[in-house]
Amino acid sequence: MMMDTLHTLIVETLPFALPLFIMAIGGIYSERSGVTNLAVEGLQGFGAFMGAFAAVLVVKKFMFFAPDSQMPMYIALLFAFLGGMLFATIHSVLCVKFKANQVISGVVINILATALTGFLTSQLNESIFGAASSQFKLIPSARFSVPLLSQIPILGAFFTNVYPFEVIIIVVALSAWYVLYKTPFGMHLRACGDNPHAVDAAGVDVGRVRFLAVMLSGGLSGLGGICFAYSLSVQFSPSIYMGYGYLAIAALIFGNWQILPTLGSCLIFGFARAAGYNLPLIYDMPVAFKDLFMILPYVVTLLLLVFFSKSNRAPRALGEIYDKGKR
C-alpha cells in the first residue's frame, strides 16, 4: 500500500513539476538579466490561450487532423511559446525601452492577461466557431510508459504515464541551461543582472540583452502554461490563472536563481501538490479534507521561505533600471 501510494505520487508529481520548472526557467532568464518578472502568471496564461486557440483552430476550422490526432498538441506548444513571447514584449518594451517600474508592469500584465484572454476566448468562440463558450476544449494528450524502465521499482514511476510534453520540457530546459551558462549570450545575460555597467563597458548592448531575455522568459512561461492546460484540465479557460505563475517565481527564488536547484524546488512543490491531491482520495477522506490538503504547496512555500531566505542571493542589479549616466 505504502509503495503504491509513493508510486502514484511520483507519477503525478512530474506533470505538475515540469511545467512549473519551465516557467521558473523563464523567470530565471528575465531576472538573471536584471528585470524583475512578476508577469509569469499572465505570460503563462496568455501563452496557454494562444496555444489552445491555435490547436482548436486547426482542428475545428481547418479540419487538418483526425479527431484523435496528437499533432494539434505540438502546434499548441509551439504557439504557446510564440504567444508568451509576444505578450512578454509588453514587459520588455515597458521595462527596457521606457524604463517603467518593473513590479507595476508585471502586475498590470497579469491583470491584463486575465481580462484579455477571458474576453477573447468568448468572442473567438462565438465569431469563429459559432458556439458561446468561455473555454477552448483540447484533445486529451496521450500518455506513455517507457518499456523496461517503467518496471524498475519506485524509480520506474518517473517513466510511467509520461506526457509527451514532459520530454519536450526536458529538452527545452537542457537547451536553456546550455544557452544560459555556456554561450556568450548567456554570459552577457547573467552579467547584465549583476553589473550592467560592466556589460556596457564591454561593448554589449544591455537593452538588447534584457529585451531578448524577457521575451524568452515569456516564451518559456507560455510553454509552461499550455502544458498545464493539457495536464490539469484539458482545456483553456480562465481557471488557468490558479497562481502557479507565482509559485514558479517562488520556486526560482528558492532555487537561488539557478536552474538545477530550481528543478529541485519544483519537484518539491510538485510532490506536495500530488500528495495534496491524491492522499485524500487514496485514504478515502471526507471532501472537506481535500481542500485542506490542496493548500500543501503553499504551506511548503512558507516553510521554505523561512529556511531559504538567509542563504539566498538575488542578482545584484535585479529590478534596477539601467541608466548609463549613473555611477
Add this chain to the structure above:
Amino acid sequence: MANPEYIVEMRHITKRFPGIVANDDISLGIKKGEIFALLGENGAGKSTLMSMLFGMYEPDEGEIWVRGRKEVISSPNHATRLNIGMVHQHFKLVSNYTIAENIILGIEPKKMAGLFPVVDIKGTNEKVAALSKQYGLEVDPTAKIENVNVSTQQRVEILKMLYRKAEILIFDEPTAVLTPQEIDFLLQIIRGLRDQGKTIILITHKLEEIKQVADRCAILNRGKLIDVLDVAATSTQTMANLMVGREVDFVVEKSPAHFGPEVLKVEHLTVKNSDGFPVVKDISFSIRAGEIFAIAGVSGNGQTEIADAVTGLLPAAEGSITLDGADITRSSIRERSDLGISAYRSGEEAGLSYIPEDRQAVGLVLDFTLADNLALKNYYKPPFCEKGILNHAAFDSYGEKLIQEYDVRSGQGIHTITRSMSGGNQQKAIIAREIELSSKLMIFVQPTRGLDIGAIENIHRQILAERDKGRAILLISLELDEIMGLADTIGVIFSGEMQKIAPAETLTTNEVGQFMMGVKQA
C-alpha cells in the same frame, strides 16, 4: 597635418555641460611610450578630457588625432579598436564572475564541446595567467571578483585593457582607493607597462605620484590647460601652485591657542566591536574650548571607534562621556547633536558636529539633493519644519546661503543630486552643514581623505578658524603631517590604548611615529 612626435593629439578641445565649461580650448600631445600625467583639482576637467579620448563623450569643438590620423571616437568600442583602454575610478566588473570571465566579457572566445559551441573558459584562464605574468600583475584567473580586494580588481581592469591589445592606457585616479603599499605596487606596474612600450595617461591630483612615475605633466585648472611641464625639471611646489592657481602653503599659519573651559570629557572609555572584542581600552582625555585635540595612530587602532562612541554611533561598553557638563554616555544620537535644542532656538550653541570618515556612506544621502543634505541635521526644526510640514522654501534659501558661503560647486546648484558631485565638493557640503550647526564640539575624522591639496589647505584653514572661534575640536587623522600641523594637543593611540597625551609643541614627528608603532612607551 599630424605631428609625428605624438601618438595622441588633442586640438582645441572644448566640452560644455549644462552650467559649466568642463574643457575650454585644450590642446596637447602625448608621445608614444611616455607616462603622461594630467594634474588638476577635483572638477578641473581631467576626467572629462580623457573620457572624450575614450569615446564616452564627443567634444563640442576640436579634433582628436590618434597615430597621425584624425578620428571621431564615437564609443568606447571604437576607442578599443584604436587600442585605447581606460581604467575608470569606479570599476566595471561583474562580481559573481571569475576574473577570466570578466576579462573576456564581450569578446568571448569559442570552442566546440562535441556538437555545440561553448565559451572557452579553460583556454582563457591560461591566456590570462600568461598575460598576468608578463606584466607582473599577480592575479588568479579563476578567483571570483567578489572574493578579491580592490587592488586586485584594479589589476583585472588593467588586464582587461591588455587583453584587448590596448597600447594607450588611461588611468583615472587609480590610487584613490588603494593603501600606500598597494600604491607602490601599482606605480611599479605602471612603470613596467611603459618599459614594455605602452603609452600611459595618468589622471591624478597627487603630486608625489606624478613626481615618482610621470615623464611629463599637463596641469588643468577650471577647464583650462595651464601648462605642460617636464616633471623632472619642475618642483612639487611649482606644480601645486599652478594646479590651484595661487600660492599654496603646505604649512598653514596657526595663531596661538586660547583655551577656554572644558567641553568634552571622556573617562575610562571602553568600546567593543561587533564580535564583543574591546577595540578601545580604558581611554580618558578631555578637550577644552579653543583646543584642537588630535588623535594620531595607524589605521584600525581604535580611533574611529572613539569618534563613533562620542557621536553615539557605537555604544560605550564602559566609562563615561560628558559634553558641556552633561553626561551623554547613554544619550541618543539626536540628543547629542542637539544638546540644548532649546538653546538652538535662542541662537545659542548646540551639541556636537561630526564630519565622518566615510562621507558617502555616513555623511550624505547620496540620492538626495544638495539642499536636502545641507539641512539633514535641522530638517525637523523650524523654519525647515513647521507643525510637522516641511517648508521647501526654507531648505532652498538655507542651501543657497551655504553653497555661497562655503563655495560648494556643483552642476545644478542646490538641486544637484549629491551622488553626481565630486568628492571634494561633497566634503565641502558636509563641512558647511556641520559648521553651521555652531556646535561646541566638532569631530573631524579623516577630513581631507582623497582630496586635492587646494581643498586640503582650505579645510585646514576652516578647522583652525573654528578653533579660534572657541570650539573644541577632536581631529582624527592618519596623516601625521596634518596632525603635526594643526593639533594643540596630541593623543597617540596604539592597539586601542592611549600611549601618550601631550601638548603638540613638546612632541616631534619622529616621537609620535614611534608611539604610533607601539615602539616607545610613555
